[in-house]
Amino acid sequence: MNKEQFIALGLPEDLAVKAAAASTDELKGFIPKTRFDEVNAAKLKAEKDVSDRDTQITELGKTAGMSEELKAQITKLQGENTVAKEKHEAELKELTLTTAIKTALTGKVHDESLAAGLFDRSKLVIDGEKVVGLDDQLKVLKESKAFLFKPDNPNPNPNPNGVTPHVGNSNSTPPVGASLKDALAAHYSK
Numbered sequence: 001m002n003k004e005q006f007i008a009l010g011l012p013e014d015l016a017v018k019a020a021a022a023s024t025d026e027l028k029g030f031i032p033k034t035r036f037d038e039v040n041a042a043k044l045k046a047e048k049d050v051s052d053r054d055t056q057i058t059e060l061g062k063t064a065g066m067s068e069e070l071k072a073q074i075t076k077l078q079g080e081n082t083v084a085k086e087k088h089e090a091e092l093k094e095l096t097l098t099t100a101i102k103t104a105l106t107g108k109v110h111d112e113s114l115a116a117g118l119f120d121r122s123k124l125v126i127d128g129e130k131v132v133g134l135d136d137q138l139k140v141l142k143e144s145k146a147f148l149f150k151p152d153n154p155n156p157n158p159n160p161n162g163v164t165p166h167v168g169n170s171n172s173t174p175p176v177g178a179s180l181k182d183a184l185a186a187h188y189s190k
Contacts (some may be wrong), residue, residue: 097121100131104138108149115141115148 001023006016101116109115118141125132142149 093126094121096126097124097131100124100134104134110148110150115145118145118148 001020003013003016003020006019007013011019097119098116101119102112105112105115119134119137123133123137
């Protein structure tokens with residue numbers, strides 16, 4: 001309180017001056033209300049910010065956990081994709097080798113599937129459109145299992161059905177358009 005407030009309360013002026021000085025000394029350690037409100041609002045805001053940060057850290061921890069789970073899942077899927085890609089490449093290589101072997105054997109062997117199973121596929125290398133080592137294995141297989149292969153120059157048989165044409169008198173040939181009866185009669189009339 002100041003001197004005027006003490007005088008208004010009914011104290012004489014000399015006592016009002018002493019009381020005002022004592023009041024001022026007493027209030028030196030006190031903070032004004034406006035400053036208190038300002039500091040108190042800052043403190044409340046800081047507490048709220050800390051609480052929000054704690055919540056964010058907790059959420060971030062959960063998200064980081066999910067992130068770790070997602071990373072693990074992504075890693076797992078990448079591994080599965082790599083395995084699937086390798087499997088696909090192996091199947092493609094196997095299909096390419098099978099096609100190349102069967103193409104090389106077409107028309108040369110009695111049983112393509114049987115002969116194709118005798119090739120060592122681990123020694124065959126695909127080089128673009130060419131299969132390296134196929135001709136070498138085919139040559140070795142021809143020498144070691146010749147019975148699988150058809151002869152290179154088979155005896156030309158003019159009659160694949162085993163019927164030998166009649167060689168002899170041309171008079172026994174029935175006229176064109178003759179019936180079976182006439183043909184048989186011409187044949188036995190010799």
